[in-house]
Amino acid sequence: MERNEVGALLAYIGRLDPRLTRTDMGEARDQLDQWHDLLGNDVPLVTHHGWDARVTAREYILESPYPIMPVDIARKWRAYRRDRLQRHTDPLPSVSPDDQAAWTAELRGTRRAVATGVAAPTQHRELTGGEGDPELQERLRDVGSCIPPAVRAELAPYRPARAAREAAVAQGQPDVLGVRCEWCLAPLGSPCRRRRIGLDDRARGSAPLTHPHPSRVALAAAQQALQPAMA
Incomplete structure (x- = not known):
């Protein structure tokens, strides 16, 4: 999450919960620094597959009487990422399995894309699809x-x-x-x-x-x- 995105998120939260609004410039800068330190490197503002930090903040404000903290959003993001990885099944890489470095790099890249919300989880193993071995199919028809x-x-x-x-x-x-x-x-x-x-x-x-x-x-x-x- 970029610094300007953190600022937009704080402005949105401030409209829903005025307790988070800072009128003093110094306090507002410190608040922005704190939220950016906890959310900037790991948590995105929005992804293409169901994550929106504004929705998470709104749900927290509706459910909890306590002011929202950046760690509350970070925990929700970690739970979202963990759920996506649990529903993901590694697809077969397009590179040759003999190239171990490229094979591992593609698997890591796919998992990273799923974890960060860039790609949707692959929930069906490719071994269950396809036409299968023709020789095996012929033997099965004979038997x-x-x-x-x-x-x-x-x-x-x-x-x-x-x-x-x-x-x-x-x-x-x-x-x-x-x-x-x-x-x-x-x-x-x-x-x-x-x-x-x-x-x-x-x-x-x-x-x-x-x-x-x-x-x-x-x-x-x-x-x-x-x-x-x-x-």
């Missing part, structure tokens, strides 16, 4: 699933509803979990549940069922019968 058959068989006792669904689909039967259950309101992909209704007509609990409700089986069979006709 049909990322879970090997042996592992799937071992997991079957711990997820009986999914195991029954996979076995039925493999035998050409309707995909029961591919439709919504109109009886227990189970969504797509979720097993049916046994609902317990109390005396006040409110649901008291539910337990997942291994076998779906008959109405859901009938609905899945009807949709499967309609698919060839629609095709």
Whole structure:
């Protein structure tokens, strides 16, 4: 924050809280020096991504009966910067990873830009995006699933509803979990549940069922019968 920006901030605060106004030239100069020493090197007046020292000062004046001090704004800025860095995920630098100095410099520059409010935080890791390895995608299409058959068989006792669904689909039967259950309101992909209704007509609990409700089986069979006709 430049010296003239600190002066503008003090003038704004003085209009909201006259207790901070200094009429004596010497006192006003000392006050400006004090605020500039604490805010000038670290705290900006405003950034492009949500920080405004005037808004922070106004909120403090509305909430606290005590006169605002420069350290109050500095603490808010540090909390703002810490929150941005916690929400930031380092994007992949554009330089070669073999150039360690350039790689580190770009990472530091990106973090500094996020911390100072110049750039917005990058909240999604780049490893989750993109098309992926073509060879891996081809192998996954050949196998049909990322879970090997042996592992799937071992997991079957711990997820009986999914195991029954996979076995039925493999035998050409309707995909029961591919439709919504109109009886227990189970969504797509979720097993049916046994609902317990109390005396006040409110649901008291539910337990997942291994076998779906008959109405859901009938609905899945009807949709499967309609698919060839629609095709």
